[in-house]
Amino acid sequence: MAKYIIKRIILMPVTLLLAALFIFMMVSISKTDPVLNMLPQEYTQEQYDALEHELGLDQPMLVQYVKWIGHAFTGDFGTSYSTRNSVWNEIGFRIPTSAVLSLVTTVLIVIIGTVLGILCAVHQYSWIDNVINVFSKMLSAIPNFWIAMIFMLVFAMKMRVFPMFGTGTVLHWVLPVITLALPGLAGHVRITRSSMLDCIRQDYIRTARSKGEKESVVIYREALKNAMMPLITMTGNRFAMTIGSAVVVERVFALPGLGTKVLDAINAMDVPVILACTTVLCAIYIVVMLIVDLAYMFVDPRVKGRFVKAKKNKVAA
């Protein structure tokens, strides 16, 4: 089993490198010439060549990529085209903000979503189920930036309960987290519900009932443990979607995170910053996914069994 874990941990940076390559390729397609952007109105060809060489842009793409990776390993993400500052200085302090936002939101979604989902499954077709279902469906159709704007309009501007922008106090986080959580919550409730329903329909539930188990035990002991399995993997997906949506929410609430930075950088074609931000976001995601996959492995005895030798081999009946 340790072998498997080690294998996965080694695979992780490989995936990250390939993902970074993909992003690098995409960004390189851009027709905007960053060199031109950085030169004054009138320039000579020599100045152009000199700057191009300085930035390393005169070399083929793969060479640039390898160099960038090499530097990135040492923590050097290059220099921002816009501010001429070290990229790390620009984005380093932003990482905790984005990470905390996404993680806190995902945890909230999973906890509340699971509880509500189980509730719906157990009381299928009752009024609780119907109300929650309707709400979930509607929430899934609402873009989170719209929720952000409406919340800001109502709670921040009109009612002045929460601050509009920036960070500082816990209050500053309330609106962004709720905005980010709501659509994700809708999805999670529905998935939990259908996962629980699937489990409740299984034959082993009938066996449990025939033993004389109380209904609450049947649901919360027999069914739930089985339903949890796919949900753990879903948490990973949920986190990915949250990271993506966080970019927009950060922008609306002006939170100093990676999201706001990457959007500005795209507008300014500040390639090093774009690369660094997107790669860091990917890295966060990949690490979380690894933890989720390993957690799954420990929880599901069938998966554990593949890696731990059973005491005896199968014997014929």
Add this chain to the structure above:
Amino acid sequence: MGEKLLEIKDLSVRYTTDGVIAHAVNHVNLELDKGEILGIVGETGAGKTTTALGILNLLPRYTAQTDGEILFNGVNVLRASEKEMQKIRGEHISMIFQDPMTSLNPVYTVGDQIGRVVKIHNKEKGKEFVEQRVDEILNLVGIPAERKVEYPFNFSGGMKQRIMIAIALACNPELLIADEPTTALDVTIQAQVISMMRSLQRELGTAVILITHDLGLVANFCDKVAVMYSGEIIESGAIEQIFDSTNPHHPYVVGLFGSIPKITRKTKRLTPIEGLMPNPASLPEGCKFHPRCPYCMDICKTEEPEAVIVNDHLIKCHRCVRKEEA
């Protein structure tokens, strides 16, 4: 005579889904003494499993409606409260299901699952008692007790079914319902499981209802038989009566025996019973078997036959009545 362990009186079960009503079980009457073995024979969809689930009151709450009574030791289980039923299930009546592959919870150990049924019905006793009982019952079904820490996926189909039997017998129930316990298993494993069930039954004195479509199994194992068709019992009686070809029999039962391949005789083709069992949502008028019956008379199409009982041998057939009269 022994007091009746189980009495099913005029049981009818209807399933309602999307406005369509399916009459799964129609006016079934059955009796069982302590320690008796009853076989219920019938095709898929005849209502056997529904009857069995009815005895445990495990029919789906929202879609099934029941009429009639099922008396277990005098208590009507159809109208008993859920709390009362939970006391009965597992301890007084238990059930083995058809598919052992899916009937065990994949995420708990085998010992845990057997232990649950012991724990539920012996709340005052401690952990040691439970563990001891689990070991005992595993040995009884021929599985080494050390394997109780393993998960269901470590076991083959036959062993899983034995684990199910262990769960069912762990609390020494008075009645065991076995719903096609060997259908999902290989023939060789079938024989082993059945012989084990037989020796356990002799040892513990459990009454058994064996649901199957295998007449050979019934002949080997049961004291009496009931044949179900379209939710009704069309013939029932002691083994000797049913398997005696000189007795009158329901045409369906004649057909069942006739469709068994005989290795001692040369035959070009098998003789199946023509047609299919009717859809429970649209049952025919009169005798439910009449569309397939080679001896169908006019009265069969309009009037339901009365059950005629001669020496505890019951037949529901107009033709057999005529024969008796004649």
Add this chain to the structure above:
Amino acid sequence: MNVQTMKKRGQFAEVWGRLRKNKLAMISLSVLLLICMAAIFADLIANYNNIVIKQNGAERLMAPCAQHWFGTDEFGRDIFARIIHGARMALLMGFGATIISVAAGLILACVASYFGGVVDMVIMRVMDVLNSVPALVISLAICSGLGAGTWQLIVALSVAGIPIHTRMIRSNALGVMGNEYIEAAKSQGASTASVIFSHMVPNIASIIIIQITSTVATNILMGATLSFIGLGVKPPRPEWGLMLSSGTDYMLKNPHMVIFPGIAIILTALSVNTFGDCLRDAFDPKLKGKA
């Protein structure tokens, strides 16, 4: 036409029958069709050049009234007209990007599962890498590379969607591959393409259809989001996300600017989602049964 295909044709007729009985399905379908009509006949309802993009300083920032049902924006343009034309963009993004991703996913999945071995491994590794990048980040990367604009947006959305579809279709296709009629067809000399198209595709058709509906809604929302942050459609094109973005500056005093485009997005996504759910129920009514 073989027996399997005939069964599938009959199945679709059955599904349609079940859909017709479902009120919710019919309502959501009607709303969708209405939106499609609006998109198709947009030019008839409001002339593009004169009303949708022409600025009219005198009438800026008007609240909803008889003349302008949804009010006007900061350039004096009628919001109702812009929303109608915006439907075009939304549906284009939604359906266009989805069809491309699903088609690409279908081809990749069938190729991977049919050939197996190295081909399968390579394709799935590439999908794994793409999967390890959050969807929005993929779109961001592509938009930064290609710039902002309509077709760029569609490309970004399509690429972001490919890994999911490939995975799902492949796992279903693998299930189909295991079926014996594939071997039977191969042994009778059927060509690769014919096996893929006449046997595999009809069987995963129901999965594909359901996936399409859920992705359409996602793409509409993602497209609006990307336009909102300025990476999608460029002004003065009428796009709902873009309208919301410019409306943010004025929303305190002119909430109508953010309410109507928002409702448009929500309504479209909701009707697509609802219809998709009803479709799923219609394909497999057993799933609706009570526990």
